[in-house]
Amino acid sequence: MNDDHDSSLPEGFDLRALSAFVDGELPPVEHAAIEAQLPQEPQAVARVAAWRAQKAALRALCGAPQRNEHNEHDERSGSVGQSAADEPAFIVVRRPTPWWQRVGLAACWLAAGAGLALALGPLAPRLTGGAWNGLGGSQPPSFAERADVAYAVYTPERRHPVEVAANEEEHLISWLSKRLNRPLSVPSLQEYGYSLVGGRLLPGEAGPAAQFMYENASGARLTLYITGISRDETAFRLFRDGNRRTFYWISDRMGYALSGPIAEGKLRSIAIDVCSALGGKPEDWQ
CATH class of the missing domain: 3.30.200.100 (MucB/RseB, C-terminal domain)
Structure with missing residues (x-):
């Protein structure tokens, strides 16, 4: 087993507590204590920033919705969310899809998207209260x-x-x-x-x-x-x-x-x- 303490972090911090802080899994009192101590520890601040950036990149890559801070507070209080034990402990590696299959699939999705745009275009102003400028509208x-x-x-x-x-x-x-x-x-x-x-x-x-x-x-x-x-x-x-x-x-x-x-x-x-x-x-x- 790996030691929880990281020699690159200042005394008083450990990877497990810092990771739980980033994931919003600490009780409010412990979360507040680490949050108050962080500004005095540049190495810990850098580690937290790197982990948060990594999480944001993974969410963007996987298309996962961003959680707002209210939900994260609920998770820390135990009313919502999953424990660390619920997180997957393995990575599934799949055989890469041949390029010609990817190209064909992309073409199918493109055709389906164009058809959907044509079908829903006339309904868009009604569905959005006139606030949407349409798929063909300006940026x-x-x-x-x-x-x-x-x-x-x-x-x-x-x-x-x-x-x-x-x-x-x-x-x-x-x-x-x-x-x-x-x-x-x-x-x-x-x-x-x-x-x-x-x-x-x-x-x-x-x-x-x-x-x-x-x-x-x-x-x-x-x-x-x-x-x-x-x-x-x-x-x-x-x-x-x-x-x-x-x-x-x-x-x-x-x-x-x-x-x-x-x-x-x-x-x-x-x-x-x-x-x-x-x-x-x-x-x-x-």
Whole structure:
């Protein structure tokens, strides 16, 4: 058997505890203890980052859905999930499929996908409430993709999710308004159970961008991304990436994007209220 202790890790850490920390398998008290100790141990931080990157790559490779932090907390508390004993302890190695079989299979899937697109294309606006631009539609603008990436990067942060916290809201709005060269305001989402966490400055496509973050009582987060854009149009569309959804719109040469993993209908309702609060005209989308 291999020793659980790794000589490359500092005293007080072992592979088993660190691995359980990454997998969300520790009780809350032990998880919090390791999380508090990590910032003082660069080697352990590097090991955790490497394992998390490896897990993310494996999920992407296998097409597995990403787990949100609320589920991971449930797993640590023992209400959801599997134990380490439930994980497979072996690897199945299969004989590679000949290239000509792979090419034929790919051609079949391509033909099936094209047929499905033709069959469902006319129904897409009805199924998505008019928020989907169709399989043949244009790609989402870069600011919507940037908003989605910013959501994925910053919402998992527990200790440093924002640069300026909500208790300095006046300073936050003044600072970001100055950087974007436009008066900004922070819409309230209390009606939907979300409170402001704070905000940060981000690089946009052609200048600065602002991100405001909200959180509800269960820890779920939404972000509002705002940036200047070069064109002006009336647009309101939906962009999806995994379990994340982003409703984005353009108004008065400003791009807005509301991102989160909540139900599409609820996110749309919040986006409409946010647009109205920011001086937009959501009635143009109906």
